[in-house]
Amino acid sequence: MNQRIYDSRAAEVVDFTPREAGRIGLYVCGPTVQSAPHIGHLRSALVYDQVRRWFEATGHDVTLIRNVTDIDDKILDNARLAQAAGSSEEWWALAYRVERVFSAAYDAIGVLPPTYEPRATANIREMVELIELLIERGHAYVAADGSASVYFDTASWPEYGALTRQRRDQMEDAADSEPVGKRDPRDFALWKAHREGEPATAAWPSPWGLGRPGWHIECSAMATRYLGTEFDIHGGGLDLRFPHHENELAQSQAAGHAFARHWMHNGLVNTGGQKMSKSLGNSLFAHDLLAQARPIVLRYFLGSAHYRSVLEFSETSLAEAEAAFSRIEGFLERAAALPGFEGATDSAGAHGAACAGVEGLPAAFVAAMLDDFAIPQALAALHEEVRAGNSALAVGDETAAMQHGAAVSRMLDVLGLNPRDPQWVGSSTITGAADAALAILVDELLAQRTRARADKDFATSDAIRDRLLSAGIALEDTPHGPRWSLT
Incomplete structure (x- = not known):
């Protein structure tokens, strides 16, 4: 089975073949470091970490670029507001401080560092060169008001709107700059002239005068610098499709670059x-x-929902996740305690194990990951191995239990979730003996109930269900087996 991904531009699931066999170039839009990271930032970074880990598990050398937008209207505005309130922090210091907060949050949830993490302010020269090329090819112009601003001429590019399937005459006006000096209000800024009241440190020289880059040109320049004029995948949040990614695509292809072969967007x-x-x-x-x-x-x-779906967060979401993951941990601890168990992550860590190939992974897990990274189905395969392993432990079949334990460990390695990996030491042990004991006891009862149902002993099956319910534990029978939760 080939790797399949949903290509946002094609609006369908397509076969994915790397541009260069064995190597994948992946560009992901990183944060604009204006304020603290939220759950959406974490989810997006984690999605592409899962994608990267799976590609590496299947033998690919992945170059992942995740940029940092460290110059932007909002960064300047936030610094100005803070200074008005008495802060002495400059805009560039604010950006660096917030960038470090983002990095710490990514590290905390096990997101691997990107291959390169370029900052916008370190790539001004490349942006100026790209803008010069667009002017030369007739797709950009200097503002008519005599300022140093430069705009992309959307009317000059017939394919503008190809990514989001919009016609230009249906689009809203570009809101990234004032309409003064534009030929058309839908034209977007490539270079913004330095304005009175802005810090002198937030301006760079250019052929058109002092100023700073527009947001969209940053990613085009950095992607091209680090991955070349054509690369495999461009990723980012669904909210970036328009105008950011649409504008990236237009200006890059107008400059003569093939740019991204596939586009991915997380929900x-x-x-x-x-x-x-x-x-x-x-x-x-x-x-x-x-x-x-x-x-x-x-x-x-x-990482539990499909990357393209909306992730629903409620008051019980983290408690439910804790219960589900504790069941995995409880089984893995018991399996790892068996003599001769070989499923534990080695000293290379889970990332090293994930790069070892798909050997030892259940077929259902592999099929799910090849099918547009279908994590819910992959997790179903993982929980099935946990259930089977607990059943083996309940009847004393240590050989089968260790086999299931090894498969669970291998899947957790690929997902970056192996609690035995050194990165989780001190934070990944079960949060108390009571939690561990509960997970073990419930799983043993579920294994007994599963055997009773298989033997058509419904009286015993119902008795176990009622016993659990009286203890405050509800059961749900699903196509992937029983699930339990605290009522």
Whole structure:
């Protein structure tokens, strides 16, 4: 079975073949470091970490570029507001401080560092050169008001709108700059002239005068610098499709670059049935989430939905994730205690193990990952191995239990969730003997109930169900086996 991915531009699931056999170039839009990271930032970073880990598990050398936008209107505005309130922090210091907070949050949930993490301010020369090329090819122009601003001429590019399937005459005006000096309000900024009142440190020389880059040109320049004019995949959040990614695609191809062969977009996060946004005041910040759950459990929750779907967060989400992951940990601890168990992550860590290939992975898990990274189905395969392993332990079949334990460990390695990996030491052990004991006892009862149902001993099956319910444990029979939760 070939690797399949959903290509946002094609709007369908397609076969994925790397541009260069055995090597994959992946560009992911990173954060604009204006304020603290929230759950949406964590989810997006984790999605592409899962993608990267799977590609490496299947034998590919992955170059992952995740940029940092460290110059932007919002960064300047936030620094200005802070200074008005008495802060002495400059805009560039604010950006660096927030960048470090993002890095710490990513590290906490086990997101591997990118191959390169370029900052926008370190790639100004490449951006200026790309803008010069667009002017030369007739797709950009200097503002008519005499300022140093430069705009992309959307009318000059007939394919503008190809990524999001929009016609130009249906698009809203570009909101990234003032319409003064534009030929058309839908034209977007490539270079923004330095304005009165802005810090002198936030301006760079260019052939058109002092200024700074527009947001969209940053990613085109950095992707090309680090991956070349054509690369395999461009990823980011669904909210970036328009205008950011649409504008990236237009300006890059107008410059003569093939750019990304495939586009991937991860779904957003809902809280209480509403899309998360600053305007609604329902943002969930990374530091709050990490205070509520173990980092490995937060990673499990954030990565449990299909990457293209909306991730629903509720008051019980982290508790449910803790219960589910504790069942995995409980089985793995018991299997690892058996003499001769070989499923534990070696000294190379889970990342090293994930690069070892698909050997030892259940077929259902492999099929799920090849099918557009279908994590829910992959997790179903993992939990099936846990259930089978607990059943083997219940009847004393240590050989089968160790086999299932090895498969569980291998899948956890690929997903970056192996609690035996050194990165989780100190944070990944079960949060108390009571939790561990509960998971073991319930799984043993479920194994007994499964055998009773197979033997058509429904009286025993119902008795076990009622016993669990009286203890406050509800059961749900699913196509992938029984699931339990605290009522």
